[in-house]
Amino acid sequence: MGAAAIVLLLIASAAGVQAYREVRYPSPPATAGSLYLTSGTAIRRLTLGYHALAADLYWVRAIQYYGSTKLRLAGQQGRPAPAGGADAQQGYPLLYPMLDLTTTLDPRFNIAYRFGAIFLAEPFPGGAGQPDLAIALLEKGLRHRPDKWEYMQDIGFVHYWWRHDYTAAAEWFKRGSAVPGAPWWLKSLAATTLSEGGDRRSSRLMWESIRESAEIEWLKSDAERRLTQLRALDQIDEIQAYLKQATERGFAVADWNAVVRAGVLPGIPLDPAQVPYELDAEGRVQLSPRSPLFPLPIEPKRLKPMS
């Protein structure tokens, strides 16, 4: 037997022993992540000028952290939420520091600002639920690249969708539209936001604009997902209207079987992701937590008429 075969045999034996040990003594679950270094300036120095690569590593880490935390939280759905409104801090406490480090190490890291803002603004548990930090991150990007109308669009979007501040949203869309090279529709988006902010139709218009203009596949598919969520909201309204009519006619709408038996609906309605909607005891139609579209966004309210 040659030396190479012996080496291979020994490596295979080691792998076998390792596999057996892992079955007998399973590895403890991974502990919560931590950031040993929190100062971007300090890391910039420690990396001896190779800070762009360090930014890449922190970006990969931020994505892994966001993805794994989101999956972990999705697995815990149904359990009571942590008290004290500290969900985001308990769920994604390292997200903003990681994104801040990434963008300090590479201030022109376009995607870290844009994706990072989405991860931060998205309501808990889908994201950190910290729209203020999302805006802070994008404003940091604008300090380095004042010509990025995309960041202004994203800030306007965070104001619109997550803070429901349509005046601020319209202001940012307007600022973005004034940047040379900005798309024509940003100006009309500003006007629509100011006049019809919070309306589902204007939300749809906004997401369609983002879907059409997004150069990055992930942003496109995210916009597509948002549009599907809006479609689910339309469907819920429609089903709710049928149930209301049925209730008015004296039918009990406590569960789907009763609704189907009464002939109010031909079958249990499915959301656009083909997951059945849920019906609570009070007859309210809701998206299932098992649906990939869950949670639906809190629908922006119609802009109050300005006095």
Place this chain on the structure above:
Amino acid sequence: MSAIRVIAVNVFRESVRDKVLYNLVFFAILLMGASYLLGQLTAGQDVKIIKDLGLVATSVFGLFIAVFIGIGLVSKEVERRSIYSLLSKPIERYQLVVGKYLGLTLTLAVNLSIMAVALYGVLAYMAWMAGPAAAAAWDAPVLDPALLKAIALTFVELAIVTAIALFFSTFSTPMLSAALTFGLFIAGRFSADLRNFNQVLESPVATTLATGLYWILPNLSPFDVRAQVVHGQPVATGYLVLTTVYGVIYISALIAAATAVFARRDFK
């Protein structure tokens, strides 16, 4: 002139025969290949990361080559006592120093060229895989010729590091030479801070000393244009020329110093 050429070619051949050198090149190429896998985890930033990683790899591996081979250029000849047979030949001491230096820079040039080709190869593969639609989202073209500007300035920076290593190699032990060269490299990367010391120091003597050091130490940070080229920002030709001229002058000073020290050494 022919003596310098012969020495340079011999240094290059010796470097090529050196297994460490092969390993470094192999590892650099492997790293660039691995960067493709890393790119899969980065939400569409694979091209940026491959560029960053490729450019950093050329710099870091080049740095190790420059330091660890540079420090042995002269001291190894002294340790092996082959310096006696060399000096007994009809060559001047300055020819030996310059030849050794040029041989190692030739090695670096060949290494960097191979690394650049490998980097462009990986990027071409990425461009082919991603398709034209994804290209719209990138800050700069995938096969951006501007990457060569970053590689060219890296080469000049490494040529300075080689000259530093050679200088220390003429009068110091390899270990000490390596420590001193790395020390100067780090100081060179941060030398711009010395210029701003007057903002934090009150003593005029300390400020003058810091400013003096700023002008004397090699200023290596201007050779780093990696982030600019990766983000598609322009790097002016004038900037490239002036930075290169600075590098060439600094190298000349170091080679002159190395030659002067080596000329005074007594090998009896």
